[in-house]
Amino acid sequence: xxxxxxxxxxxxxxxxxxxxxxxxxxxxxxxxxxxxxxxxxxxxxxxxxxxxxxxxxxxxxxxxxxxxxxxxxxxxxxxxxxxxxxxxxxxxxxxxxxxxxxxxxxxxxxxxxxxxxxxxxxxxxxxxxxxxxxxxxxxxxxxxxxxxxxxxxxxxxxxxxxxxxxxxxxxxxxxxxxxxxxxxxxxxxxxxxxxxxxxxxxxxxxxxxxxxxxxxxxxxxxxxxxxxxxxxxxxxxxxxxxxxxxxxxxxxxxxxxxxxxxxxxxxxxxxxxxxxxxxxxxxxxxxxxxxxxxxxxxxxxxxxxxxxxxxxxxxxxxxxxxxxxxxxxxxxxxxxxxxxxxxxxxxxxxxxxxxxxxxxxxxxxxxx
Ligand SMILES: Cc1ncc(COP(=O)(O)O)c(C=O)c1O
Numbered sequence: 001x002x003x004x005x006x007x008x009x010x011x012x013x014x015x016x017x018x019x020x021x022x023x024x025x026x027x028x029x030x031x032x033x034x035x036x037x038x039x040x041x042x043x044x045x046x047x048x049x050x051x052x053x054x055x056x057x058x059x060x061x062x063x064x065x066x067x068x069x070x071x072x073x074x075x076x077x078x079x080x081x082x083x084x085x086x087x088x089x090x091x092x093x094x095x096x097x098x099x100x101x102x103x104x105x106x107x108x109x110x111x112x113x114x115x116x117x118x119x120x121x122x123x124x125x126x127x128x129x130x131x132x133x134x135x136x137x138x139x140x141x142x143x144x145x146x147x148x149x150x151x152x153x154x155x156x157x158x159x160x161x162x163x164x165x166x167x168x169x170x171x172x173x174x175x176x177x178x179x180x181x182x183x184x185x186x187x188x189x190x191x192x193x194x195x196x197x198x199x200x201x202x203x204x205x206x207x208x209x210x211x212x213x214x215x216x217x218x219x220x221x222x223x224x225x226x227x228x229x230x231x232x233x234x235x236x237x238x239x240x241x242x243x244x245x246x247x248x249x250x251x252x253x254x255x256x257x258x259x260x261x262x263x264x265x266x267x268x269x270x271x272x273x274x275x276x277x278x279x280x281x282x283x284x285x286x287x288x289x290x291x292x293x294x295x296x297x298x299x300x301x302x303x304x305x306x307x308x309x310x311x312x313x314x315x316x317x318x319x320x321x322x323x324x325x326x327x328x329x330x331x332x333x334x335x336x337x338x339x340x341x342x343x344x345x346x347x348x349x350x351x352x353x354x355x356x357x358x359x360x361x362x363x364x365x366x367x368x
Contacts, residue, residue: 007323008356010324011347013342013343015339017197017198018344020253021198021253022250023102024252025246032242036269048206049206050084051173051255052206053179059207060239061204061230062241062243063191063201063225067225068203069098073099073104074218077099077102077134078131079219081105081134082105082131082133082256083104083136084129088115090143091138091143113143113289114144117148119155133214134164135163135165137150137165143329147296149294151179164187164211166189170191175345184208189204190205191203192206194342196251201292204223277300286303288303289301289302295343298341299326299341299342300339301337304335310333317357323357325357339357
């Protein structure tokens with residue numbers, strides 16, 4: 001809620017931080033090679049595994065989420081390896097571009113913007129790509145507010161191939177369930193500034209045994225994102241490189257709070273607020289970008305009515321109501337707006353954003 005001069009930041013990350021987390025961002029620095037850091041890293045790794053429902057290895061990397069995606073690729077895929085890149089939007093395209101940049105032999109499986117990946121088409125694509133080394137995909141496409149049916153897609157991949165499953169869960173993890181072990185996901189990539197309720201700066205990845213086996217065969221050159229460095233240093237309770245300590249302090253606190261609240265409760269809370277947001281948008285007479293059954297629980301994408309200038313709309317909402325909404329990306333620029341509802345928030349934050357959007361649209365349409 002806009003508190004004094006603080007705007008109501010309703011973009012799909014970075015998320016606003018509650019005071020107890022924010023205070024930690026200003027803490028004094030510590031020795032990242034000392035016992036205090038080792039204790040924190042140990043605790044954080046255990047808590048990260050709990051949220052991901054996994055016994056797989058888990059690592060913290062000082063980077064944005066794209067670095068986590070790059071980590072997934074450079075440690076498991078070698079130049080010339082066959083990769084199936086599923087894309088339902090901007091971030092699926094980015095994952096593909098990373099794989100291409102490192103020389104993978106990429107086959108595209110693309111779906112229309114606003115739609116989720118279709119498991120039947122995935123099965124066909126895998127049948128047509130024997131020897132596929134990895135499938136790379138986005139869980140939650142933040143640009144369109146579409147959540148892929150990840151569990152179902154993983155089932156198809158396991159049934160049709162022996163491919164690794166590398167998932168961009170940057171904007172879903174900690175807000176929507178990802179059962180890494182039960183669904184057989186090899187690498188999950190995410191980032192601190194989303195539902196994890198921390199500042200930007202820390203990427204997180206999980207690595208399965210199968211991902212480690214692929215690492216042993218992988219010939220892609222790497223250094224900063226070489227996962228073996230993170231593994232070797234984790235054993236001595238240290239990061240390989242100087243970490244972003246303020247973000248780590250905040251993330252430590254948030255992870256503790258998440259495990260205390262219980263992940264099921266967190267996922268339910270996100271679902272309830274997402275439902276409320278979707279209902280609110282429809283009550284304003286607006287249309288959602290995705291089909292209801294694939295609508296994301298962390299970000300809602302809403303179509304702007306014909307004739308509304310998207311840039312002006314966002315500027316007015318900010319100027320008149322102190323609410324910051326997300327705009328559209330790439331081909332959806334100016335055509336949609338997005339309300340982020342991940343991490344720490346209350347219904348009032350959403351209601352304020354919806355009211356600001358509704359009033360602004362009425363003003364712009366000359367209805368007030
Ligand atoms: C689904 C998804 N993937 C990847 C990214 C990239 O993360 P970053 O900007 O932290 O590199 C984002 C960021 O919004 C995202 O939403």
